[in-house]
Amino acid sequence: MGNKSRLFGLSCILLAYYTYIPIPENIEEPWKMRLIDIFMKIATLTVVLLLPVLKVVHSRSKKKVYIWFTFISVKCVNSYLNGDDDFNTGLFYCGSPSEKLTGKLHCIFMGRDYRLAPQYLFPAALEDCIFAIKFFLQDKVLEKYGVDPARICISGDSSGGALVGSVTQLLQDDPEYRNKIKTQAMIYPKLQIIDTWMPSYREYKDGPFLSRKLAIKVSIRYITEDEELPEAILRNEYMPEGSRDLFKFVNWSHFLPEKYKKNHVYREPILGTLNASYPVLLDSRLSPLLVNDSQLQKLPLTYIITCEHDILRDDGLIYVTRLRNAGVPVTHEHIEDAIHGAISFVTAPMYLHSGLRILDKYISWLQENL
Numbered sequence: 001m002g003n004k005s006r007l008f009g010l011s012c013i014l015l016a017y018y019t020y021i022p023i024p025e026n027i028e029e030p031w032k033m034r035l036i037d038i039f040m041k042i043a044t045l046t047v048v049l050l051l052p053v054l055k056v057v058h059s060r061s062k063k064k065v066y067i068w069f070t071f072i073s074v075k076c077v078n079s080y081l082n083g084d085d086d087f088n089t090g091l092f093y094c095g096s097p098s099e100k101l102t103g104k105l106h107c108i109f110m111g112r113d114y115r116l117a118p119q120y121l122f123p124a125a126l127e128d129c130i131f132a133i134k135f136f137l138q139d140k141v142l143e144k145y146g147v148d149p150a151r152i153c154i155s156g157d158s159s160g161g162a163l164v165g166s167v168t169q170l171l172q173d174d175p176e177y178r179n180k181i182k183t184q185a186m187i188y189p190k191l192q193i194i195d196t197w198m199p200s201y202r203e204y205k206d207g208p209f210l211s212r213k214l215a216i217k218v219s220i221r222y223i224t225e226d227e228e229l230p231e232a233i234l235r236n237e238y239m240p241e242g243s244r245d246l247f248k249f250v251n252w253s254h255f256l257p258e259k260y261k262k263n264h265v266y267r268e269p270i271l272g273t274l275n276a277s278y279p280v281l282l283d284s285r286l287s288p289l290l291v292n293d294s295q296l297q298k299l300p301l302t303y304i305i306t307c308e309h310d311i312l313r314d315d316g317l318i319y320v321t322r323l324r325n326a327g328v329p330v331t332h333e334h335i336e337d338a339i340h341g342a343i344s345f346v347t348a349p350m351y352l353h354s355g356l357r358i359l360d361k362y363i364s365w366l367q368e369n370l
Contacts, residue, residue: 024309027208028337028354036339036350037208117222123285125222129167137180151370153183155362157343158312159219161189165288165319172298183369185303187362188340191315192287193219194243194250197236199264200313210340212311223280237270243282244271249290252314255321260314289319296326303331303365305358310340331369333361 115124133154135141142149156164168184171177196216205212213234220230232238248254253266284290302323306316320332335342338354345352346359 026337027309027339029352032350032352034208036345036352118225121224122222122280122283126163126166126285129163130170133167133171134177137177149180150182152181153185153366153370154181155185155187156189157187158340159190161186161316162191162286162288165189165191166285168299169288169291169295170285172300173295178298179300181300183301183303184299185362185366186316186319187305187343187358188307188310188312189304189316189319190215190219190312191319192250192289193233193281194239194246194287194290195252195269196233197267197269198252198314199256199260199262200315201311202264204309204311204313208309208339210311215311223278223286226276228274228276229278232274235270236267237273238278239269239271239281240274240277240279241272244268246282246290249292249322250287250318252318255318256314257317257321260317289315289322293322293326296323296328299323299326299328301329301331301369303362303369304333305362306332306334307338307340307342307354307358308334308336309338312340331365 115128117125137149137152139149154164154168156162164184164186168181171181172179196212201212204210216233217230220233223229229238247268251266253261280286282290304316304320306313306320316332317334320330323330335354335358338352338358342352342355343358343362345355
């Protein structure tokens with residue numbers, strides 16, 4: 001019994017050491033945040049990969065459509081539109097915004113799985129999203145479901161924000177589908193893989209909820225199973241030769257408001273240290289921030305939410321600045337006391353007030369602008 005007790009005690013100490021991080025003073029519900037952070041870290045030990053799920057929201061009474069992308073930690077039950085027009089319910093990891101969206105926007109969800117990493121690498125998931133949206137945007141499909149073609153929004157959170165950015169840009173470049181999306185809405189989006197040493201990546205490298213190391217190791221599974229690349233990214237030594245010209249699109253020292261620069265000093269990624277070549281790192285379909293201003297000018301009305309305690313904070317802030325500089329109408333809301341992933345926690349028992357506030361802000365904006 002003595003050895004078992006000592007082993008149990010040691011396990012508790014190791015667990016506490018592994019999961020402990022200092023919680024920022026101004027963060028909302030700090031104890032709940034700590035529990036969520038611990039849960040996330042333990043879950044990642046067993047799950048490892050974030051599995052993407054495409055959600056499409058269809059509204060009959062409002063005659064609008066919301067197309068939602070998200071990346072979640074465990075594969076969930078999807079909603080499907082059956083041939084007889086019946087809908088099955090769906091679940092998000094750690095609670096879903098679907099119930100509130102359904103109640104306040106009078107809409108229901110339908111969804112479609114797309115090809116998953118690491119079995120199917122980039123751009124498989126993006127291609128599947130584009131195919132699904134183009135199918136849905138056909139006149140006969142919109143007419144079948146009573147959708148007003150002038151009231152369509154593409155939405156996404158986290159890595160889903162990258163899909164939103166890429167899909168909207170690609171549709172605007174396609175003469176057949178240009179201007180068919182009224183608005184794009186992004187919640188704490190991941191928009192680039194060029195610079196993972198921005199101020200937000202440094203300040204919140206240990207989380208809460210999403211650490212720099214976890215975000216890098218998971219997102220790289222969308223590109224390659226090679227372990228060399230994520231380790232090189234963690235060292236900021238991964239960009240190929242000839243890529244320096246792209247840094248101007250993500251240089252936070254030019255685009256971040258002064259409030260967020262603090263005392264940080266801009267440092268370019270080190271070039272040409274990898275043996276393998278990853279041209280995908282230069283692909284704007286993977287990093288929507290890499291397009292030039294003339295391409296940004298084509299984009300529709302945009303809504304972006306960023307959270308303070310989030311490594312992806314600066315991705316969103318830079319996109320807001322660049323879109324505004326390009327003349328795109330943008331509504332930006334910054335949530336000072338919230339973490340990345342907050343909108344995933346909107347149902348009991350592990351709901352966050354910040355997640356509920358974000359969801360309410362998002363719904364209110366959609367009601368006013370779509």
